[in-house]
Amino acid sequence: MWGLKMIHILKTKNWKGPFSKQEQEDAVVALEGGAVLYFPSLPFGLEPDETILLSPHYSHPKSKNIGYDLKSRKVTGVQGTEEATPSFESMLDRYATNTKILLEAILPQYQKYLERGRTSYRPVEIAGRQSSYRKDDTRLHIDAFPSSPVQGKRILRVFTNINPHDQSRFWRLGEPFSKVAERFLPHCPHPLPGSQWFLERLCITKTQRTPYDHYMLQLHNRMKADEIYQKEAEQQEFSFPPQSTWIVYTDLTSHAAMQGQYALEQTYYLPMDGMNSPELAPLKILEKALGRPLL
Ligand SMILES: O=C(O)CCC(=O)C(=O)O
Ligand SMILES: [Fe+2]
Numbered sequence: 545m546w547g548l549k550m551i552h553i554l555k556t557k558n559w560k561g562p563f564s565k566q567e568q569e570d571a572v573v574a575l576e577g578g579a580v581l582y583f584p585s586l587p588f589g590l591e592p593d594e595t596i597l598l599s600p601h602y603s604h605p606k607s608k609n610i611g612y613d614l615k616s617r618k619v620t621g622v623q624g625t626e627e628a629t630p631s632f633e634s635m636l637d638r639y640a641t642n643t644k645i646l647l648e649a650i651l652p653q654y655q656k657y658l659e660r661g662r663t664s665y666r667p668v669e670i671a672g673r674q675s676s677y678r679k680d681d682t683r684l685h686i687d688a689f690p691s692s693p694v695q696g697k698r699i700l701r702v703f704t705n706i707n708p709h710d711q712s713r714f715w716r717l718g719e720p721f722s723k724v725a726e727r728f729l730p731h732c733p734h735p736l737p738g739s740q741w742f743l744e745r746l747c748i749t750k751t752q753r754t755p756y757d758h759y760m761l762q763l764h765n766r767m768k769a770d771e772i773y774q775k776e777a778e779q780q781e782f783s784f785p786p787q788s789t790w791i792v793y794t795d796l797t798s799h800a801a802m803q804g805q806y807a808l809e810q811t812y813y814l815p816m817d818g819m820n821s822p823e824l825a826p827l828k829i830l831e832k833a834l835g836r837p838l839l
Pocket of ligand 2: 681685686687
């Protein structure tokens with residue numbers, strides 16, 4: 545998987561598709577193989593009274609994104625009092641629904657399995673933002689989160705650039721996961737006995753950090769910490785223009801977001817049972833390399 549194969553283009557202008565059987569099959573194969581499903585002109589329209597939300601000022605300085613939890617309908621990461629702040633709920637809720645419709649259309653075989661995670665709005669310019677190296681998404685990484693173990697589930701994310709000023713979102717895409725594992729796994733310490741229980745009891749993790757989560761977090765941190773790797777790893781730049789949408793397994797595909805402002809994102813989790821080719825999952829690649837089960 546290299547070069548242009550990393551981007552799998554789908555030209556629909558409609559969140560509902562339709563897509564042919566062949567397009568659906570090709571999409572799942574590309575996605576599970578590490579490609580980005582790229583919809584160059586699949587815009588998310590704002591209502592006239594929502595354009596006021598296109599400002600970085602509502603975002604709390606401590607959290608880079610505004611988040612939305614579909615179940616509780618709670619919006620987080622907003623700065624200011626409720627009365628003085630416009631509501632983000634309707635836009636985020638509508639975006640979540642659009643992504644659901646898109647996934648139903650393009651990846652119907654996942655339908656039974658997909659679990660919806662958080663929705664986010666990213667109104668702050670990425671370039672020049674200060675953060676610790678572990679939180680710095682301008683460094684190539686695979687997604688793994690210290691407080692939210694996935695316990696083997698896949699992380700599938702949908703993004704849309706809603707920038708109103710014709711500014712693209714610039715990413716770098718890195719080498720295949722197997723190469724990442726080859727390079728960093730030998731340096732990862734094994735989890736300490738009892739540490740999973742301890743992290744959960746201290747509420748550092750929301751649920752138990754499995755050995756799989758441990759190694760994924762190690763890879764994430766070690767990739768980001770390695771300045772030479774960041775420069776020298778095989779990689780390619782790709783820019784997502786306004787009105788474009790893309791879908792990617794961010795636990796598999798090494799990525800870095802370099803520049804851009806105003807994007808929406810919806811996270812989904814896919815249990816391993818839902819995969820077309822489970823052997824391509826990070827879990828299976830790591831288990832093979834380490835010679836033992838990680839869940
Ligand atoms: O905001 C983006 O474009 C992607 C940032 C990223 O790497 C992430 O959210 O995991
Ligand atoms: Fe990421």
